[in-house]
Amino acid sequence: MATLKDVAELAGVSVKTVSNVVNGYSFVKPENERKVREALAATGYKPNVGARNLRRGRTGFIALMVPELSIPYFGELAGGVITAAHTHDWSVLIEQTQGMRDPEVATLASLGPHMVDGAIISPEALLTDDLTHNPTGVPMVLLGEHALDVPIDHVGIDNVQAARIAVRHLISMGRNRIAVIGQNPDRGTATQRLAGYHDALNEVGLTCPPEYVAPAVRYHHRDGAEAMARLLALPEAPDAVFCFNDMLAHGAVRAAAERGYHVPQDIAVVGFDNTEHSKYSLPSLTTIAPDKAALAKAAVNLIHERSNGDSSPVQDVQIPFTLEVRESTTG
Amino acid sequence: MATLKDVAELAGVSVKTVSNVVNGYSFVKPENERKVREALAATGYKPNVGARNLRRGRTGFIALMVPELSIPYFGELAGGVITAAHTHDWSVLIEQTQGMRDPEVATLASLGPHMVDGAIISPEALLTDDLTHNPTGVPMVLLGEHALDVPIDHVGIDNVQAARIAVRHLISMGRNRIAVIGQNPDRGTATQRLAGYHDALNEVGLTCPPEYVAPAVRYHHRDGAEAMARLLALPEAPDAVFCFNDMLAHGAVRAAAERGYHVPQDIAVVGFDNTEHSKYSLPSLTTIAPDKAALAKAAVNLIHERSNGDSSPVQDVQIPFTLEVRESTTG
DNA sequence: CGGCGTATTTACAACGTTGTACCAACGATG
DNA sequence: CATCGTTGGTACAACGTTGTAAATACGCCG
Known part of the structure; x- marks a missing residue:
């Protein structure tokens, strides 16, 4: 004291x-x-950090808003953000929204300009309106979500291209009854990934019935399992599934196994996110692997530049990704 | 503004x-x-939160110190802490230490009394000395680790009893060559879980060779896989393994499968932590399931009481747990 | 030795908020 | 009518820090 x-x-x-x-x-x-x-x-x-910051006009914190930290992807992302933030002497304040709009809006509102120097947000259900007049008064960066038409910096990967590559991979292994799991009109990323899926099919003149586009409200194991169950119950079941995240994929793999289907022999599965577990699951999961460290770093750097007065035009940073080919598509 | x-x-x-x-x-x-x-x-x-807090003498933040958010257990835990913190109008600042002593000490030192109102820490490599004179000057709660002999509140589960129950379960299914993965003299929890293992064996007069106690430095998939590989290479391989966390277990399961062993028929596996994924893996994983929400809540409540001037004797809160029996031990 | 430029230190205000103490107005009471 | 209590409002200081500007000390030159 x-x-x-x-x-x-x-x-x-x-x-x-x-x-x-x-x-x-x-x-x-x-x-x-x-x-x-x-x-x-x-x-x-x-x-006394508080007094110092009061005087200096900065807080030394940035906020990270995610749906749930218990989702491995966001846990890994948060870890990267914390690491990146430290290079700018920032500590990270994490808020959860459960992917619901009300908590998202409330969280943004609570982030006074005096609470944090910037905010990295991973919107799930936010509408364009919620962001048009920056509700935080502080530099913001949007993660993943790109569909919102707002003048806010964005960092993410090319979802359309990534999905295209994932589906091409399935096609290249000779599959032609390719389904997707995760369709959700409220999620911009889902829409983009679906577009990539259709692109890839069109490229080779393949057509798949609309029932092959399985919706998912949340993106947890359970949702993937339920969707897979419905797909396998179709008169003509798919022989490959592209899931919009790894949890959906793991749930789907399990649902398939429970019904006696072998992955990848009977049905190949591709995921998205490359969470740690996917390397060790049985079978290990082929998945789109965004460079999460680069993602976190880019987001933090954007906040840093903006908070130092950079007022250049809104940026849209594309982060590289790879397709990690594993057992779930190599039988 | x-x-x-x-x-x-x-x-x-x-x-x-x-x-x-x-x-x-x-x-x-x-x-x-x-x-x-x-x-x-x-x-x-x-x-202006900073100014208000300067005046009021509190900060509105608590810190959570964990090894890595990318480890699902800590991701889930952090989520619970954030939720619990909100009930006391606290936001949560998260710091990572990679489970290494230097970052742990450094983080504690950086947590000025003016930075946070309290700290929940999950020590991995801290020594007793590092904590004897509270380096933060702010209420602290220790998670998980109980072996440190310091006058600081602690919240955790009864590791000895939990391990005992896990191993009893393996014994009850007729296994008698039971190994453990995760021994590590630097981790208090490992020592306790190992004690529970020995207890359970002794109860039924079972003896297992010392090679059945497989060490692990970190507790990641890879470490579990490597340990399992060594166990299976023994002249007489075990027919059951108790792993000190779920990641070790998943890694072990995979290593067994790669060598043609079936889980649980050839070798049964039990984990510890009950991370989300363990319910959906193939096979799903039998594991000790601590009530993580209760853990988080208890920790936050302790901080809250202490920061309101409660100076009752040091508390050691025991959180309930269950054994979730799943496919990895039911063949 | 007076004066001047540089090195070192200081007093003071300010950041935005809230607690304390005090002031003003009012109607009610004796 | 003087006093008092209640209600409503204000001025001021303080939380601990740092920027500004002014003050002091030092060394050197003429």
Whole structure:
């Protein structure tokens, strides 16, 4: 609880001199510097971050808004953001929204300009209107979601292209009854991935029935399992499925196995996100692997530039990705 | 950026009156309250949290220190902490340590008393010395780790008993060559779980060779896979393995499968933590399931009580757990 | 030795908020 | 009518820090 004042009294100098020593400013007489440093050590002084930031006009925090940290993809992403934030001396405040609009709006509203220096948000259900006049008053970056037509920086991967590559891969292994799991008109990424799916089919003149486009409200294992169950119950079941995230895919794989289908022999599965587990599952999962570290870094860097007054046009940063081919498509 | 002063000028009242309205204090003439509310709306006033906290002497944040958010267990835990924190109007600041001592010590040191109102820490490599004189000056709660002999509140499960139950379960299915994966003298929880393992064996007069105690430095899939590979290469391979977390278990299952072993027929596997994925893996994983929501809630509540001046003796809160029996032990 | 430029230090204000103490107006009471 | 209590409102200081500008000390030149 020692303050600059306490240290100053002990060292016999002014408060400002101590402040100068602490901040490495200006010229301080060696003699005094020594005394101040001793006093600092003796009192165990720690700067009051709140007061400092009040004075400096920054907070030292950035916010990260995600649906749920318990979703591996967001856990991994958050880890990357924290790491990247540290390079700019930022700590990360994490808020969860369960992917629902009300909490998303509420969270944005609570992020006063005085609470954080910036916000990285992963919108799930936000509407364009919710973002048109920046509700936080602070630099923002949108992750993943690209469909919102708002003048806010965005970082993500080319979803259309990624989906195209995933489906091409299925086609190249000779599959021609290719389904998708995860259609959801409320999710911009879903719409884009679906477009990529159709592109890839069209490229080779393949057509698949509309029942092959399986919707999913949430993107959890359970949803993938349920969707797969419905697909396999079709008169003509698909021989490959492209899932819009890895959890859907793992759920789908399990549902298939429960019904006696072998992956990939009977039905091949591709996921999206490349979460840690997908490398070790049985079968291991072929999946689109975005460079999550690069994603986090780019987002944090954008916030950093903006908060330093950069007012260049809105940016849309594309992050590289790869297709990780694993057992679920190599039989 | 509107401040109380701006609002006050617009409404034609004093700054303090606006403050009173904002905080619902005292008696304000309806007439004035109306004017103030109008001015508040007109200016879009948002309180400056930093200034408020400087004045009030609290920060509105608590810190959560974990090894890595990308580890599903910690992702799930963090989600629970955030949820619990919200019930006390706290936001959560998350720091990662990679489970290494230096970052752990550094993080604790950086948590000034003015940065957060409390800290929930999940120590991995911290030594008793690092915690003897509370380095944060703020209420702390230790998670999971119980072996550190320090006067700090602790929340966790009864690791010895949990391990005992897990191993008893393996014994009850007729296995008698039972190994463990995850031994690590630097981890208190590992030591406790190992004790429970030995307890369970002793109860039925079973003895297992020391090679059946497989060490693991980190607790990732890879470590589990490597340990399992070594176990299966023994002259007499085990017919069951108790892994000290789910990731080790999943890695072990995969390693077994790669060598043609069937789980659970040839070798049964039990995990620890019950991460989301374990319900959907192939085979689904039998595991010890701590009540993570309760864990998070208890930790946050402890911080809350302590920060309200509660100075009762150090507490050790035991959180309930169950054994979730799934396919990896039911053949 | 007076004066001047540079090195070092300091007092003061300010960041935006809230607690304290005080002031004003009012009606009610003796 | 003087006093008092209640209700409503305000001025001021303070939280701990740092920027600004002004003050002091130092060394050197003429």
